[in-house]
Amino acid sequence: MKQSNYFLKTSKTFSEEDKIVSAKLLKQAGFIQESVAGRYYFLPIGHKVQQNIMRIIKEEMDAAGAQEMVSPTLHPLELWKETNRTNTTGFELMKVKDRRGSEFALGGTAEEMFVDLVRKYQLSYKDLPFQLYQFSNKFRDELRARGGLLRVREFMMKDGYSFHRNEEDFRVVYEEMKQVYTRIFKRLGLNTISVEADNGYIGGEYSHEFIVESEIGESRYFVSEDGTYAAHEDVAKFKRVPANAGEQELPFEIIEQPEWVKTMDDNVKHYKEDKSHFLKNVVYKNSVTGEIIIAVVTGDLEVNKTKLENVLRAVGQLIPAEDADLAALGTKHGYVHCWGHKGARYVGDVVLKDARNLIGGQKEDTTDSIHVNYGRDFTCEILADIAMAKPGDLSERGSVLKEGRGIEVGNTFQLGFHYTNLMKGAVYRDEDGMEKPYYMGCYGIGVGRTMAAIVEKYNDEKGILWPRSIAPFDAHLILLGTMTEDLKNEAEGLYTTLTKSGVSVLFDDRSELSAGEKFSDADLIGIPWRVVVSAKTMKEGKFEVKARNEKEAHLVNEEELLKKIKTQQ
Secondary structure, three states: OEHHHOOOOOOOOOOOOOOOHHHHHHHHOOOEEEEEOOEEEEOHHHHHHHHHHHHHHHHHHHHOOOEEOOOOOEEEHHHHHHOOOOOOOOOEOEEEEOOOOOEEEEOOOOHHHHHHHHHOOOOEHHHOOEEEEEEEEEEOEOOOOEOOOOEOOEEEEEEEEEEEOOHHHHHHHHHHHHHHHHHHHHHOOOOEEEEEEOOHHHOOOEEEEEEEEOOOOOEEEEEEOOOOOEEEOOOOOOOOOOOOOOOOOOOOEEEEOOOOOOOHHHHHHHHOOOHHHEEEEEEEEEOOOOOEEEEEEEOOOOEOHHHHHHHHOOOOOEEEOOHHHHHHOOOOOOOOOOOOOOOEEEEEEHHHHOOOOEEOOOOOOOEEEEOEOEOOOEOOOEEEOOEOOOOOOEOOOOOEEEEEEEEEEEEEEEEEOHHHHHOOOOEEEOOOOOEEEOEEEEEEEEHHHHHHHHHHHOEEOOEEOOOOOOOOOOEEEEEOOOOOHHHHHHHHHHHHHHHHOOOOEEEEOOOOOOHHHHHHHHHHHOOOEEEEEOHHHHHHOOEEEEEOOOOOOEEEOHHHHHHHHHHOO
């Protein structure tokens, strides 16, 4: 491709809003352009990279026996109503009506569509298992778009769905797909860590998130030092260290307490005990049902809202309680009791059953309670793991947990019977002649997020350094100096030779730019090889070649150039 005719517009400037390296470089180098917030054009060179990423994904998915297809972009809204996900998606569904008044959702994910497809056929156990996948635009009306391609409202996703007889059959494919994903990301130049994760609005009981380590990533996770455990903060399990464990229970007392003692830090200062010795309440409101939830933990713990929502089967529904909600209970912030507020549901962390002689739980202006013991003095409707892990906690096997942060690029989900129980007729005929629901799995890769993650890893102060596996071109051929006919012919001849030999080339034949401007563009765009044709190189009968990640250029003849580029792709 000749750059003089290519729709490739680089820029020396960038928006101050683009704090993230990938957002800045992809825009500056002409790979993407923002339409409106959260929606991007993939320009010709950006589209090439996206297609290369998709090619690698396709090759690995096909090799694993998955079959590519395409589903409609508009999903009949009644399908989402069947699974009640019009209210529980965790993001706002975008909806449209056609001229006949039929309602559709712009697909944010496609579980319902694939179940609806499969239930249109009378399949038997002999047809199972199978896996279908697609590349399609997804639409999510995110509250806040940010970070270029990292959080958007419209994006390309590879989403796949597998159908099975039972969990045993599913497990084989699930473990295989985790290996497939690891291979895909490795081919893309990314080292990923697979961590246990929350299924959220997708449904099902367990999942894994594939994360590329990065300080700018939104995924926070924990890994044990012995390498046996890795989990997203939403689901990370850890050993509790209950205060006064094993002590004899002391008599419950209401005692005088100075009025200035209002916060957890005030408690520590006054009682001279660490935070694990105190009771703490965090109050939520269910945005759908209006229920008030009081989560009870010890003062050294933070409530994990995701865990709490899962315990209550209220995914995405809990919001912080406001002053009016507390007033309806007859209390206010700082004075919420661990028991006794009528109309509230109490959910406690498992630490409560082993902690002894805790402080707090019934605060008033000048009094509070001490020697409080769960089971004797108060109980909760539910006792469960509702606390957030933190660095330094121990895994259930006793190894120290370390914190990590990264970019989520893919997910694998166990769906089980979640959708096939909700959608009537999603059944196959088993060997015994009985109709049974399909057992399902789901597998997604965000193509744009993956592209951004690659740029976050492969860049320097001059621009992008594309891995060869997905680079838009193999070589960036640059014609320098006074454009004599002989020099033009030399460059044109090399362009033809490289192209015929299977090397994809971006040929910078622009006559109006200086050498510095062309080199600056080449470094910004980040194609793996830079090849220069100039009066100097032509005089020596050689070409100047430099890898994007090298500092020094080398003079080589045509044969050496072809060998270098083709053997090191």
